Amino acid sequence: DADVTQTPRNRITKTGKRIMLECSQTKGHDRMYWYRQDPGLGLRLIYYSFDVKDINKGEISDGYSVSRQAQAKFSLSLESAIPNQTALYFCATSDYRGNTIYFGEGSWLTVV
Amino acid sequence: GIQVEQSPPDLILQEGANSTLRCNFSDSVNNLQWFHQNPWGQLINLFYIPSGTKQNGRLSATTVATERYSLLYISSSQTTDSGVYFCAVGPGGFKTIFGAGTRLFVKA
Numbered sequence: 001d002a003d004v005t006q007t008p009r010n011r012i013t014k015t016g017k018r019i020m021l022e023c024s025q026t027k028g029h030d031r032m033y034w035y036r037q038d039p040g041l042g043l044r045l046i047y048y049s050f051d052v053k054d055i056n057k058g059e060i061s062d063g064y065s066v067s068r069q070a071q072a073k074f075s076l077s078l079e080s081a082i083p084n085q086t087a088l089y090f091c092a093t094s095d096y097r098g099n100t101i102y103f104g105e106g107s108w109l110t111v112v
Numbered sequence: 113g114i115q116v117e118q119s120p121p122d123l124i125l126q127e128g129a130n131s132t133l134r135c136n137f138s139d140s141v142n143n144l145q146w147f148h149q150n151p152w153g154q155l156i157n158l159f160y161i162p163s164g165t166k167q168n169g170r171l172s173a174t175t176v177a178t179e180r181y182s183l184l185y186i187s188s189s190q191t192t193d194s195g196v197y198f199c200a201v202g203p204g205g206f207k208t209i210f211g212a213g214t215r216l217f218v219k220a
Contacts, residue, residue, distance in 0.1 A: 042198060042210035098207075101200070
């Protein structure tokens with residue numbers, strides 16, 4: 001089984017709908033992240049969390065919210081999806097030093 | 113902020129060929145990682161290499177921190193090496209900055 005698991009792996013949703021992407025990890029790491037990747041581009045940080053009570057906005061947090069339900073679980077929500085949020089979303093974890101980042105398999109989201 | 117430039121942006125190889133991918137960064141860093149994104153989108157961490165040289169099978173990486181660059185070597189390339197290779201630098205964790213990647217296609 002993967003160390004970082006994302007669900008769903010693929011989702012098509014309509015504009016204006018709320019959608020949640022879920023992430024769970026078995027690495028035992030405190031730090032968790034949500035990234036977005038657009039075609040031909042690198043990864044951009046949406047939100048990051050140092051622990052259950054410490055959540056921070058990243059580079060592109062507008063239109064997104066997150067919830068850290070437990071050390072191992074970090075979910076990303078699009079409150080009212082719009083087409084330019086169509087992208088590949090990654091959850092990731094690292095230890096406190098952040099030297100090595102471990103990514104989930106990715107969630108392909110299409111907003112129509 | 114730190115700027116990360118990867119070259120070449122695209123690379124096509126014949127199976128069995130060797131290649132070198134480069135990552136330049138604009139400021140001192142204490143964290144540099146190389147990732148491979150396969151054609152299905154999965155991102156795999158290849159190396160954590162803030163300085164020095166590491167090898168893992170047909171892949172090796174060298175970072176010269178004082179000159180602000182890192183190289184990823186792929187020897188005897190295989191079709192399964194295809195995908196996008198990302199360099200990521202920074203203090204680590206949430207401050208990690210990703211380059212735009214090098215897209216590699218290995219022909220059989």
